[in-house]
Amino acid sequence: MRLRTQLLLVSLTTLLLPWAGCHYAREMEQALRESQRQALQQQAGVLGQLVQTSELPANLPGAVFYTPRRYQPVQVDGYGDDWQSHPVHTLAPGIRLQQALFGERLYLFAQVKTPRIHYFNPGLEFDRSDHLRFTTHDGQVQRQWVLFTSGPGQLQAQQWFRQQKRLHPMQDMQVWWQETHDGFNVELSVAAQDLLSHLVLEFYQADASGPAQRVATTLQPERGWGDFWLKPLPALAPLLQAQRTEELDAVVLSPAGWPLSPQQDWVSHPVDIPPPTDPENLLNQGLGRFYRLLIDLLTPSGSQQPWPLAQEELSASQDRFQLDSLQLQHRPQAGWYQLPERQQSALLVSQPLLHEGNLLGYLLLSQTGEALISLTNEALRRVTTLTLGVLVLVILILVLFASSLSWRIRRLNQAARQAISPDGRVAPFAASQRADEIGDLSRSYQDLLQRVRGYTDYLETLNGKLAHELRTPLAIVKSSLELAQTQADNAPYLQRAEEGIERLRQILSAMSEASRVEQTIQHSERSRFDLVPLLQDLTRAYGDTYPGHEFYCVISPPSAPVEGSPELMAQLLDKLVDNARSFTPAGGRIGLGLEQQQQRWQLWVRNEGSQLPAGLGQQLFDSLVSRRDGGRKGDAPHLGLGLYIVRLIAEAHGGQVRAANLADGRGVEFSVSLPV
Numbered sequence: 001m002r003l004r005t006q007l008l009l010v011s012l013t014t015l016l017l018p019w020a021g022c023h024y025a026r027e028m029e030q031a032l033r034e035s036q037r038q039a040l041q042q043q044a045g046v047l048g049q050l051v052q053t054s055e056l057p058a059n060l061p062g063a064v065f066y067t068p069r070r071y072q073p074v075q076v077d078g079y080g081d082d083w084q085s086h087p088v089h090t091l092a093p094g095i096r097l098q099q100a101l102f103g104e105r106l107y108l109f110a111q112v113k114t115p116r117i118h119y120f121n122p123g124l125e126f127d128r129s130d131h132l133r134f135t136t137h138d139g140q141v142q143r144q145w146v147l148f149t150s151g152p153g154q155l156q157a158q159q160w161f162r163q164q165k166r167l168h169p170m171q172d173m174q175v176w177w178q179e180t181h182d183g184f185n186v187e188l189s190v191a192a193q194d195l196l197s198h199l200v201l202e203f204y205q206a207d208a209s210g211p212a213q214r215v216a217t218t219l220q221p222e223r224g225w226g227d228f229w230l231k232p233l234p235a236l237a238p239l240l241q242a243q244r245t246e247e248l249d250a251v252v253l254s255p256a257g258w259p260l261s262p263q264q265d266w267v268s269h270p271v272d273i274p275p276p277t278d279p280e281n282l283l284n285q286g287l288g289r290f291y292r293l294l295i296d297l298l299t300p301s302g303s304q305q306p307w308p309l310a311q312e313e314l315s316a317s318q319d320r321f322q323l324d325s326l327q328l329q330h331r332p333q334a335g336w337y338q339l340p341e342r343q344q345s346a347l348l349v350s351q352p353l354l355h356e357g358n359l360l361g362y363l364l365l366s367q368t369g370e371a372l373i374s375l376t377n378e379a380l381r382r383v384t385t386l387t388l389g390v391l392v393l394v395i396l397i398l399v400l401f402a403s404s405l406s407w408r409i410r411r412l413n414q415a416a417r418q419a420i421s422p423d424g425r426v427a428p429f430a431a432s433q434r435a436d437e438i439g440d441l442s443r444s445y446q447d448l449l450q451r452v453r454g455y456t457d458y459l460e461t462l463n464g465k466l467a468h469e470l471r472t473p474l475a476i477v478k479s480s481l482e483l484a485q486t487q488a489d490n491a492p493y494l495q496r497a498e499e500g501i502e503r504l505r506q507i508l509s510a511m512s513e514a515s516r517v518e519q520t521i522q523h524s525e526r527s528r529f530d531l532v533p534l535l536q537d538l539t540r541a542y543g544d545t546y547p548g549h550e551f552y553c554v555i556s557p558p559s560a561p562v563e564g565s566p567e568l569m570a571q572l573l574d575k576l577v578d579n580a581r582s583f584t585p586a587g588g589r590i591g592l593g594l595e596q597q598q599q600r601w602q603l604w605v606r607n608e609g610s611q612l613p614a615g616l617g618q619q620l621f622d623s624l625v626s627r628r629d630g631g632r633k634g635d636a637p638h639l640g641l642g643l644y645i646v647r648l649i650a651e652a653h654g655g656q657v658r659a660a661n662l663a664d665g666r667g668v669e670f671s672v673s674l675p676v
Helices: 003-051 236-241 279-298 370-419 437-486 491-523 531-545 566-583 617-621 642-652
Strands: 064-066 089-092 095-102 105-113 131-137 142-147 153-155 158-161 166-169 173-180 183-191 198-207 210-217 227-230 248-253 333-338 345-355 358-368 527-530 550-555 561-564 589-597 600-608 656-661 667-675
Touching: 003 236, 003 333, 003 345, 003 358, 003 370, 089 198, 089 210, 105 198, 131 183, 142 173, 236 248, 370 437, 437 491, 491 566, 491 642, 527 531, 527 566, 531 550, 531 566, 531 589, 531 600, 561 566, 566 589, 566 600, 566 642, 566 667, 617 642, 617 656, 642 656, 642 667
Parallel strands: 064 227, 550 589
Antiparallel strands: 089 095, 095 105, 105 183, 131 142, 131 198, 142 158, 153 173, 158 166, 173 183, 198 210, 198 227, 248 358, 333 345, 345 358, 527 561, 589 600, 600 667, 656 667
């Protein structure tokens, strides 16, 4: 797998940032929901105290004639166009009733389905025709109106005096009888001040055999008094209307669930004009839905209960609330619910209204999660947009960085391939100057190739060196043998042949000495010893062994402990002294010294004589390197292995070797730096 692909896959881990942002937004939404629940409970407590200042009805009977309020008048014409938003109550098969209050007037709309209508015949009693009886009473006073007609259209309501058995026209009641394809409609309007606390509406249907019979009524016979007329309290309208917003809704219920507060005034409520569908709004809506989808995916399913009520808008309800699913108690309650068929939550708070221990009703407040959604959508939009932007930027940077690394590695690979030609020659290699790992690798390649080039040069000159070193002893042996065959006295020639053979042996010994030293270094035992007595003893031994040169010793520290092998260190000094002796003229001085520089011992050997050639540097300590002029070669073979052995021993002791000309120009110094 390519480096660019690997970094691209690694960069995909930054996708965890949007995931973590979504979890953070979900946790923030939970915290906001809890805060909103507490705030709405406090608001419900304060509002409940204000609601209790109104005269709420107490001890309501089970059978009520509930009449919602509306904010537009009804046109009394017998048609149901104005009744589309009002609930329908079925009193009997084929008979339905709707009622509403506007201002100080009660409106009723009755729909009767019948195959035949018996209109009023002026020559007969009204009870021989289809008619409606509208009764109001308070247990003491009773009023009853009869509605009948000779044909469709507006009719005159008649007040029926039962004891006198007479009819009296009702002027303040508007009634319209409208015939339909399957029956008839009756629509009426009456002043609320003419009505008492109980209302009863009865439907009578006539036939040819006799008086009309009652077929439907709003009266509950077991109650005896009829339906209690319950209507929303106008005093609660301004109190709750100020609290209702697009997200917040409020309603006051009786203990049985009937709305005691008027419904919301949708007429005067400002129309919610949707924003124009320009590309920016469409983009924001799409992003909002996308962010909510992320929240919904991260939210566990079934974490919220479904909405327990039949209606979502509390103040729009005109019928009884089913409170059994809420399990209301005499203490405040709150909970979050999932609205049906919508990815939206709503908070429902119930506040009981108590007076001296008696339950007068409930205050219900509901608040949708639109505010939370906009808050979390905005937070999630910012988090997600920021993380996605950072993600794209990080991926782009990583791809560019991986491309740069890949390009540098390919360039280094190509340069390394071209550094050595097919015939084995090392070409120039340009190392990178950057201070990073690839730059270090490039410079390591350059050092390696330089060393390979040096070793290649050594191997190329090895034939000449060996031929030069072996030619002389072979010529001596050959000439000596030829002379020994022709001369009678051949002892001198045989001696020269023996000297040539010895020289060949020394050459072979020198060539194998390096490998023996490497093995000795690997298997030598390391111990702690002092360089000072070792250097003093060896200096005296060199003076006794080589009387043709003057040896001296300069030691600064009283002791110089090191870790290593004293035998190998003595061999190192032997090679340095042998090299110095070969370049020092007869009677010249050779010095050995030891001093401390910072945290290292400096062991040096100085000799008088010729100086090092310019530019030779550290190559002197490489294998098979020898630089000797014709006057200093001597009789012994020199293959350039002595200083190479010095370097091996020094590196085995953690040291470094160096060769330099003396400042006065009269000799050379070889130094070994060892750790203290």
